[in-house]
Amino acid sequence: MASIPAKTSSLKLSLVPGPIIVGAGPSGLAAAACLADAGIPSLVFEKSESLASMWRHWTYDRLSLHLPKQFCELPLMEFPEHFPKYPSKNQFISYIESYAATHGIKPRFGCAVVQAEFDSAAGKWRVRTQFEEFLTRWLVVATGENAVPVIPEFPGLIKFYGDVIHSSEFKSGEIYKGKKVLVVGCGNSGMEICLDLCRHNASPSIVVRSNVHVLPREMMGCSTFGIAMALLKWLPLRMVDMILLFMANLVMGDTGSVGLRRPKAGPIELKDLTGKTPVMDVGALSLIKIGKIKVTEGVREITGQGAKFVDGKEERFDSIIFATGYKSNVPSWLKDGGGHFTAEGMPKEPFPKGWKGEKGLYCVGFTRRGLLGTSFDARSIATDIQLQWQLGS
Template sequence: MDSLGGDNAEINTIVSGPIIIGAGPSGLAAAACLADVGIPSIVVEKSSCIASLWQNRTYNRLHLHLPKQFCELPLMGFPDDFPKYPSKHQFISYMESYASAYGIRPQFGTEVTAAEFDRAIGAWRVRTRGRGELMSRWLVVATGENAEPVMPEFPGLERFGGRVIHTCAYKSGVDFEGEKVLVVGCGNSGMEVSLDLCLHGARPHMVVRNTVHVLPREILGLPTFAVTMALLRWLPLRLVDQLLCAVAHLMLGDTDRLGLRRPKTGPMELKNLTGKTPVLDVGALGQIKSGNIKVKGAVKEISTGGAKFVDGTEEQFDSIILATGYRSNVPSWLKGECGLFTQDGMAKESFPEGWKGENGLYCIGFTRRGLLGASHDAVNIARDILLQWKQGKEMNYENKKS
């Protein structure tokens, strides 16, 4: 049987159930939902652990930004004694318990280098580095929206004399005590890293290049996300956005005066259109107001000892932290026109669609709806594959009878 070529391609393994690529929350959710309906699957993961993004590429102070009920995976909730916003380590322990409960044992250290549908045999060929080639009728892409860090190319960055890291390598502000640090990016990660630096005795300067919505994490003791979801059941999206912005202005003040200009498009409409998530403030705004976190405009270029900004100012910095986000890596290994992904490796269709492609191809967690969206995808994928699984068994039974 022909393979996709390359090292170890002669080792071919036919998998009876789906191949799931990625052992993060999305991959585990898909495997659990399949196991729950009696369908075996194989999960391949290039790292050495489950939820590798959470375990290896997140900072220590990270907590879930949304309440736990909006972040649990299908079939199993968080432990009752977990707080409303579980910590990074609590979330990892939940993932480990989840995998154990459903007997999910990923093949770690298995990097997928290419995957392509072979029409001659009606199956997906998945070539891996070190474990040969896997073949299955179904392929579930669960590598997620955050597979690779985005590394921007600033003029002069290579000649900067201090350290430059992406937030995927940032752990704690204790490593930057006493330093003047330029944080590039003002999303949830940029805001929270700036806060963490401030609390550990560093002097963060946060680059805010574009407009940004900042919302309180809670409104009158209720999670803002929960309030928003409740309002959207009864009110038009734009009216909900107007209410959110009014409440944010009342509780947080005029953020434009702090250098955090609000977009003209409302927070939820903007998220639906672009996937850009509003910042939920966990304390950074207070530090900005007190002057402990400085807000800077766009960077023009990096110098040997600092940065020049588009407003003509120039400052010296000890370190630069890139809070510039992540991106999908699907285009680098998924071959052929599948009709499911964009050129950027995101789902073509918006939520709640976007989870099913052609020829047994599925994706989970690519519609910018977080863990809640991934859970929805996982349930749909398992239900859809179950129908085909049953049809296949019925066909085999009929063939045996004849």
Template sequence: MDSCEDPHHQQEHQSKCTMRVPGPIIVGAGPSGLATAACLTEQGVPPLVLEKSDCIASLWQQRTYDRLKLHLPKHFCQLPLLDFPEDFPKYPTKQQFISYMDSYATHFSIRPQFNQAVQSAEFDPEFGFWRVTTKDRTFISRWLIVATGENAEPVMSDVAGIEKFHGSVLHTSAYKSGSEFKNKRVLVVGCGNSGMEISLDLCRHNAIPHMVVRNAVHVLPQEVFGFSTFGIAMTLVRWFSLRLVDKLLLLIANLTLGNTDKLGLRRPKTGPLELKNITGKTPVLDVGALSQIKSGKIKVMEGVKEITRNGAKFLDGQEREFDSIILATGYKSNVPTWLKGCKFFTKDGMPRAPFPNGWKGENGLYTVGFTRRGLLGTASDAVKIARDVAEQCRTMPTRDPKTSCNNFP
């Protein structure tokens, strides 16, 4: 029984409530959580979605820059059971993707409980359920679905001396537009997709970006003769080995983009697809930054040795002044901060089991959004999780004739 069944008691002591949830608890209302909730709903299983922010897809709504577009064609990024609108362009904008998420939640009647940051989640082996605690209450369920994903928290740079800098320092999660940096000298630390796109955006707003290349990086064309490079790769891997496909992709990249090593963008020795599988590091899909690098408008810098009061010293001996520093240093999982007593995740908050087996743990634990394969991986895992939970519901003994997912001690 719920400890909050009396409505007057619930209003008085809401913070002390323990609520029994008949279906799974989903932590996170981003694309991963919404996709899983939709698939469960379609299977007749009622999920409860807990979201720490005040909206769905908060990373997209609150932590992305204005000019962001999907890097892959929309058919690789749509969620299960509901396609993107036909009139959306091949590469939907940030606002179009957010509107799709809103329509998706409405279509499947997904109503997350907002402002419910999970403080702890732990399996109770005595009673066989998960106990999930937020600031307001505790929820119990036989299933816990971790949908907070790989990109839950910004990774801040550990560059020496950054605390000395007298200009503004911000992570890409706080960057909106280059219009705030007109005629400013900006140091962008990081050369992944975000670092490249923000440097390009700064250029278009007449800022002066200097992009730090800390590691080797694969840069590929977004399209070849009107066809998505990613789509070409996905087709080729069905017929050829990963290493052969990597060789073909690098041949295409060299023919269309030229030798990026000469621009200060050294390629890793491991091919782009193989590197993605091993480390999760995504190749950069060029949307215009490379031409600005070639023209000198985006200046590529070697690694930073030290941040100074007014700028930075670089490993090649150069020293330059900057007005602002933007950290394009990526994101990380936050699972270890709240999931307790669970060895399914590594200390970095990623499932120990490699893809495609990382979606299911023990004792009713599931994960979605941790495949390192973007929204395509999310869609695949959401479908598998919903089917697995629905099968358990169908075979589970019950004391409640209204639902086969309501058998708690």
């Protein structure tokens, strides 16, 4: 890496021969591995002190992959054969560590990107960290769509006397034994947190603010997602949705009868349109049916002792957990979104075109299609940069 005099600040300015990748989660590592396989070196910046920090620090203990492992592999490396069908959180982290080691990826940890912008005079991307500035022909944004926890504003929240956390801080239901807990958000995290709370003898209520698709993780011994992927090879999307919902109703019954009303669009169509993932049930629904998990309508107001709901009811709670998801942090450091990202930090072009911007800007992990989308992006980026690399050599 060559050093050249800095022109715009007192920081040391270095010229990077290959791409800079921002983020050392699964997306950043997948991009780095595909580039390395193509013979292209990359420099990976990671603001935390570890690989896959979100998986390591922001997930609950009982988490396992919601999809079978073959749908969650990163490019160029399978999961170990001895791993179960649905690897645990710790198994996935060990896979990520092995993945980085196998592909020789050594990120710069504790290195947060403060700002990045295209330098028209240099014809390159200028990337600034706390300590240095860098120029690169290619910038790969791999901070992902789930970089910053989101807690919606609720009237009265500041008055609540009990504990309030985001799901990223939840590890286990053990400390909630005997307590009444309000879980806001009915996605996969919210449902699994409720399940864990029940297993530790807490009393959870889950807020369902909108319609939601709940599907069994498996049907007839096969992964529901795997069935969907197989059917999509032969049938139109809406027909596949009809088949999935018919089978789900046979297995689960009418989820609307317990307060989990389904959207008008089918689960796959809704995922394509909005990025909203269906809930893969691993046991929470049966506890809802017997009243161990209480389903409530939207919250109108948080009180000092609990919450008032839109149906006029009021209830006391000891703790509130917001399973309300995450958002992109791209607007905080990529100037003007690089012309490629919206104000919300998502690519302007939907999948499968969102991976490539202009002037050497790329992104990986913003497809709303999980690790399968990440793999598609990473391979596409490496192929595109390889063509330019070969022409420039």
